[in-house]
Amino acid sequence: MKRQLPLLIVLVVGIFAAAAFLIPHPIVRSVDEVFRNDVLRIIAAFSLVLGVGSILRHHFIKIKRKAAHWPFSYITIVALFISAIIGLLGGIDPNRPGILPTQVGGFSFHIQTLFSNIMVPLAATMFALLAFFMASAAYRAFRARNFEATLLLAAAFILMLGAVPLTRIVIPPLPDFAEWILAVPNTAAKRGIGFGVSLGIFATSLKILLGIERGWLGGGGS
Amino acid sequence: MFASTLAALVLLVVTPPTGVSAVDRPNDGGRAIIVTWTRSPDPVTGYRILRQPEGGEAWDTVGFTGPRLASFVDEGTPDGVRSRYRVLALTDGEPAESEPSGYAVSTPQWFNTNYIPALVFTFVFGFLIIFFLRQAKRGAKLFMRRIAGLDAVEEALGRATEMGRPILYVPGLSSIDDVATIASINILGEVAKKTAKFGTPLIVPNRDPIVYTVARETVKQSYTEAGRPDAFHQDIVFFVTDQQFAYAAAVDGIMTREKPATNFLIGMFWAESLILAETGAMSGAVQIAGTDALSQLPFFITACDYTLIGEELYAASAYLSREPVLLGAIKGQDYSKALILVLIIVGTLLAVAFRAPVLELL
Numbered sequence: 001m002k003r004q005l006p007l008l009i010v011l012v013v014g015i016f017a018a019a020a021f022l023i024p025h026p027i028v029r030s031v032d033e034v035f036r037n038d039v040l041r042i043i044a045a046f047s048l049v050l051g052v053g054s055i056l057r058h059h060f061i062k063i064k065r066k067a068a069h070w071p072f073s074y075i076t077i078v079a080l081f082i083s084a085i086i087g088l089l090g091g092i093d094p095n096r097p098g099i100l101p102t103q104v105g106g107f108s109f110h111i112q113t114l115f116s117n118i119m120v121p122l123a124a125t126m127f128a129l130l131a132f133f134m135a136s137a138a139y140r141a142f143r144a145r146n147f148e149a150t151l152l153l154a155a156a157f158i159l160m161l162g163a164v165p166l167t168r169i170v171i172p173p174l175p176d177f178a179e180w181i182l183a184v185p186n187t188a189a190k191r192g193i194g195f196g197v198s199l200g201i202f203a204t205s206l207k208i209l210l211g212i213e214r215g216w217l218g219g220g221g222s
Numbered sequence: 223m224f225a226s227t228l229a230a231l232v233l234l235v236v237t238p239p240t241g242v243s244a245v246d247r248p249n250d251g252g253r254a255i256i257v258t259w260t261r262s263p264d265p266v267t268g269y270r271i272l273r274q275p276e277g278g279e280a281w282d283t284v285g286f287t288g289p290r291l292a293s294f295v296d297e298g299t300p301d302g303v304r305s306r307y308r309v310l311a312l313t314d315g316e317p318a319e320s321e322p323s324g325y326a327v328s329t330p331q332w333f334n335t336n337y338i339p340a341l342v343f344t345f346v347f348g349f350l351i352i353f354f355l356r357q358a359k360r361g362a363k364l365f366m367r368r369i370a371g372l373d374a375v376e377e378a379l380g381r382a383t384e385m386g387r388p389i390l391y392v393p394g395l396s397s398i399d400d401v402a403t404i405a406s407i408n409i410l411g412e413v414a415k416k417t418a419k420f421g422t423p424l425i426v427p428n429r430d431p432i433v434y435t436v437a438r439e440t441v442k443q444s445y446t447e448a449g450r451p452d453a454f455h456q457d458i459v460f461f462v463t464d465q466q467f468a469y470a471a472a473v474d475g476i477m478t479r480e481k482p483a484t485n486f487l488i489g490m491f492w493a494e495s496l497i498l499a500e501t502g503a504m505s506g507a508v509q510i511a512g513t514d515a516l517s518q519l520p521f522f523i524t525a526c527d528y529t530l531i532g533e534e535l536y537a538a539s540a541y542l543s544r545e546p547v548l549l550g551a552i553k554g555q556d557y558s559k560a561l562i563l564v565l566i567i568v569g570t571l572l573a574v575a576f577r578a579p580v581l582e583l584l
Contacts, residue, residue, distance in 0.1 A: 022337050024251040025330045040399065044432055051431035051461035054438075058460040068479050119465065126467035130493060133500040140503070141524040190516050193532040195562055197514040199555045200536030201401045202344075203351050207551055208404065212355065215408035215539060216398070216436055 007211045014209045055080065087111040155181055236264035238318035239292075239309045244326035252301040252330030258293045259320060262311040265289075269309050270317065271296065276304040276325060286312075299328045346561070351554030358550025366549055371510050371528035372541045378508045379416050382483035388423035389413070390482035392473055392498065394489015394513070395466060398432045401536075402514050406489035407433070407440055408539030409512070413486060414444035418453055425476060426459040429469045434461040470494035474501040481505055487522065488512040488535065499525035512538065 013035060020032035059073035086109060091098030094112055102110040142153045161167050162178025207213035239259040247254040257271055271294045272281040284296045284307075299305055304325040310317040358364060382389050391413060393406040410426065417424045426441060428434035438459040445454035462472045474497065477485065485502040487495070488511065495511075495518040502509045503525045511522035512530030522529045530538055533555065540548030 022334055022341060023332055024249060024334050025332050026251045027330075029251055047431035047435050050435055051428075054434060054456075054459075054461040055463075058457055061457050119468070122471075123465065123467035126471050126497065127493060129497055133496045136504075137496055137500055137521065137524045193516060193519070195559060196533030196555075197516075197536075199347065199558050199562075200405075200514070200533040202347055202558075203551045203555045204401050204405055204536050206348060206351055207548070210352075210355075212547055212551070213404075213408060213539070215411045215440060216404050217439075 003214075003217065006217060007214075011209055011211070014205070052080070083111065083114065086114065235316065236266055236311050236313050236318045237262045239269065239311055239320045242307060242309050242320045242323040244305070244307045244323040246326055246328050247295060249331055249334040249336050252328050253297060253299055255296045255299050255305065255307075255326050255328050256293060257296060257307045257309070257323065259309045261289075261292050262318060264311070264313075266311040266313055266318075268312045269294075270312055272308045272310065273299065273305050274308075274322070276306075281308060301328050301330060303327065347554075347558045350557045350561070351551050354554040354557070355547055355550040358546040358553070361546070362550075364546070364549050364553050366541065366552065369530070369534050369537070369541055371512065371530045371534065372538055374508070374510060374528050375413065375542060376416070378484040378510060379413075379420055379422060381508060383420045383422045385483045387483035388425050388480055389417055389484045389486070390473075390476060390480070390502075390507070391424060391426045391486040392488070393426065393428065393433060393437055394487075394491055395429045395469060395494065396433075396490035397430045398436060400490050402490040403430075403433055405536050405539065406512075407436055409486075409488055409535075409542065410437060411440045411444050412539055412542035414441040415448045418445040418448035418450040421450075421453065424458050425480065425482065427462045427469070427473055427476060428459065429462060429464055429466075431461055431464070434459065466492065466494055470497045473498055477501050477505045477507070482507050485509045486511075487526065488530065488538075491515055491518045491522075496521040496525060502526075 017032060017035065020028050023029075056077065059076050061067075062070045062073045086100065086102065089098050089100035090102040090110060092111055094110055102108060102113075138156075141149065142156065143149065158174065158181060159178045161171075162175040167174050204213060208216065239262050241260040242257065243259070244255050244257050247256050259269075261269075266289050268289050269287045269291070270283055271285045271287070273284045273296060274281045284298060285294055287294050296307070304327045306325050307323045309320045311320075354364070379389065391410055393410055394400070394403050396403045398404065414424060416422075424441065426437055428437055438456070441459050442451075442454050445451055462469050476482070477498075478501065482502075482505075485498075485507045487498055487502070487509065491498070491513050492515070495513070495515075499509060499511060499522055509526035510528045510530070511526040512535040513519060513522060514532050514535055516532075519529065519531060523531075537552045537555075540552055
């Protein structure tokens with residue numbers, strides 16, 4: 001029963017979701033919306049509790065074992081509790097303050113302020129690293145070690161040259177050739193991969209509906 | 223004086239739109255009627271569309287269009303109510319009003335006929351996959367080409383065991399409703415069986431709380447199936463954060479601190495793909511990546527030792543487990559692909575032979 005019930009739910013809901021794609025009637029679409037949004041949101045809320053439990057357990061274990069860089073775990077735990085208290089008691093909407101005051105004089109520590117002034121700049125910093133990683137990855141990719149790498153190097157060289165305005169004056173046909181590389185061979189390869197991906201998704205979905213693929217059940221169970 | 227006044231009047235009075243018709247929009251969920259008309263031959267500034275329900279007196283304005291348009295979709299009409307429409311040609315002077323259309327009624331449909339080709343191909347592909355699944359169940363020998371990235375899994379696990387270093391498995395950053403995530407969880411199950419067998423430490427950080435729950439149960443089950451339930455502990459699989467770049471920073475930190483011998487980056491990735499893959503490459507780990515995100519594939523191919531491209535991601539769990547039934551599904555996929563290829567070739571030849579009309583038919 002522990003295995004049969006989830007399989008039955010997946011079969012029924014899966015077939016319903018596929019049918020809802022073909023049926024535009026609002027009765028069917030509204031039930032589909034309930035499954036997609038409301039039910040998923042309720043499950044996510046329960047999972048979030050497990051997730052928070054997981055973070056706490058992970059960092060308490062690190063502190064207990066004095067694992068590498070364990071003092072940082074204190075920062076994580078303290079930050080988690082501070083933001084949870086501010087968010088829960090101070091409210092999430094700046095226009096509707098909660099029971100906890102989030103402004104002392106001109107200093108605001110409202111959850112939105114913390115998010116905008118700490119999380120957003122930190123995330124932007126991580127994102128900015130991408131530029132440097134691109135440069136190092138490009139260096140690695142452009143070493144002509146074999147035929148494929150040489151081909152990649154040649155294609156990239158043409159595309160880069162094609163993007164430079166001066167090339168149109170010095171080598172007039174090159175920008176058009178660069179455009180052709182993007183529009184024809186590149187698009188053809190992408191579409192080929194796209195077909196494979198679509199069929200892979202279809203086959204995986206079918207295997208899940210038929211109960212052949214049961215990894216999502218939490219392991220084999222076959 | 224009289225002549226100029228007459229000329230101004232002639233300019234201001236325009237011919238109204240003609241042939242106004244109203245029909246229910248097909249293949250929709252209702253509440254929409256398509257109104258079409260023949261444009262006024264005179265210069266106008268636009269058209270105003272009016273609706274009158276059957277038995278009603280008033281004409282309500284339901285929308286406006288530009289002067290070059292000759293159709294409008296009224297998306298606010300109530301279902302089951304017969305309504306008719308008028309179109310007003312707008313000018314600087316008096317608007318010119320068309321004759322009313324016939325009555326139309328909006329109804330929701332139970333089947334979208336636009337999707338008939340999709341339905342037909344779904345049945346064809348489904349039939350092929352189920353046919354080969356049955357063949358595999360009967361014990362038919364199915365050939366499968368080698369996938370270098372998956373052949374390297376054993377080697378990568380062996381390397382980690384010899385070096386006494388952990389294996390890092392990142393199941394992508396998407397949620398559980400993404401099929402790429404489910405494929406990644408299936409691969410994680412196979413990888414976890416092997417790490418349990420070899421006694422290699424496994425680290426599985428998660429971005430999505432639902433994926434975390436499923437991944438934890440999968441790894442636990444794999445350790446049990448490998449006969450090592452004692453080796454499983456709750457800290458193998460853990461939740462990090464749902465913030466994209468905070469998660470990337472945390473995984474980069476794990477790569478730098480723990481120095482895993484092998485990194486698996488399998489599932490759905492976005493802008494963080496290169497941040498993760500480059501950090502892993504710099505830490506000296508063997509990296510096996512897999513994704514169906516076309517825009518991230520070049521980054522993985524560049525920075526990782528092996529990359530599962532697109533469909534290989536979905537074939538991986540069958541390839542690693544070598545379960546005949548799962549291999550049958552891959553065979554079905556291959557024949558479906560062959561069918562698509564034949565259709566593309568036939569379509570191209572027909573298009574070249576007969577030019578555009580055939581393309582319109584297809």
